[in-house]
Amino acid sequence: MMETWISDEMRSAIGREFGTVIRSLPICASDIRKWALAIYWPKPPPKLFWDEAYAATTQHRGIVAPEEFNPFAWFTADGPVLPRESSQNPLRSGPEGALKISAPDTHVALNGGREIVHGVRMRPGDVITQGPTKLVDYRERSTRHGLTLITVTESTWTNQSEETVRVTRGTSLRY
Amino acid sequence: MNKYIDYELPPFERASDFAAWNRYAAVNDEFIPIHMDDEAGRAAGFQSAFGMGNLQVAYLHAVLREWMQDEGRVMSLTCQMRAPNLRGTLTTATGKIIKVSDEGDDTVVEIEVATRTEDGTILSQGVAKVAFANVQ
Numbered sequence: 001m002m003e004t005w006i007s008d009e010m011r012s013a014i015g016r017e018f019g020t021v022i023r024s025l026p027i028c029a030s031d032i033r034k035w036a037l038a039i040y041w042p043k044p045p046p047k048l049f050w051d052e053a054y055a056a057t058t059q060h061r062g063i064v065a066p067e068e069f070n071p072f073a074w075f076t077a078d079g080p081v082l083p084r085e086s087s088q089n090p091l092r093s094g095p096e097g098a099l100k101i102s103a104p105d106t107h108v109a110l111n112g113g114r115e116i117v118h119g120v121r122m123r124p125g126d127v128i129t130q131g132p133t134k135l136v137d138y139r140e141r142s143t144r145h146g147l148t149l150i151t152v153t154e155s156t157w158t159n160q161s162e163e164t165v166r167v168t169r170g171t172s173l174r175y
Numbered sequence: 176m177n178k179y180i181d182y183e184l185p186p187f188e189r190a191s192d193f194a195a196w197n198r199y200a201a202v203n204d205e206f207i208p209i210h211m212d213d214e215a216g217r218a219a220g221f222q223s224a225f226g227m228g229n230l231q232v233a234y235l236h237a238v239l240r241e242w243m244q245d246e247g248r249v250m251s252l253t254c255q256m257r258a259p260n261l262r263g264t265l266t267t268a269t270g271k272i273i274k275v276s277d278e279g280d281d282t283v284v285e286i287e288v289a290t291r292t293e294d295g296t297i298l299s300q301g302v303a304k305v306a307f308a309n310v311q
Binding site: 031034035037038039040041046048058059060066067068070073074081108110111112113114115116117118121144145171173175 | 189195198199202204205218219220227229230236237240246249251252253254255256299301
């Protein structure tokens, strides 16, 4: 049985930032509407996400995005989001490539959970920036899949006014 | 405020199938084989393809929103993925109030949240905090 997935090189990378700053295109009301419909289908999503006249009467004074909306899907300000090495083989993906360290030889990667702190709402016209992601921790646990590597990362999104939109700690499981 | 403890939010139910996952993949750029192909799901150690964890997170937000309507705001949400969201099941997002307190001008409500299948299997669980502005 594998004794550990965590190499000394990986352990020494804990606390480091990786990746580049990503900036979204201005959020479109149409993207918000489609996102909301995908979540709420086959029922209508809340009017706050698609009816401008109604949304104007709420505390938000206009359409806002669902809290979990992803403004970086498909296109960013840098252009189309095309397959990279990690997403061509997402079952092996992790932060090690961006950290320029050797990746463990795991074969499956899963979403293990999220810790999300929400700030201001995203709304049409907003440009969202994701700063570099921080490697918070590596841990391990025995599961029915064998020794499982737990990777915790943290990223922060801000809007064009430098207000915090979201801080997310993501946990991935690899085995 | 203790009278609100243990109050259960109206559940939010959605079918777990390829159609739902494809709609979500289309908006979140998440066309990953384990969510699209039973064989890939089996290769990962499960009995079929399974839904996205991010979609579970969306359903957990949705159950909060359905209850709050447009009055409250979600301050935070934590969740752990506990089991794969397998194809052909019904996913139900639930919430139960566990704490109510005043923080500044807000009433803050802590809610145990989870998604489950119809046989009671917990898919994800965590805690959310939502805030309502106190009426002056």
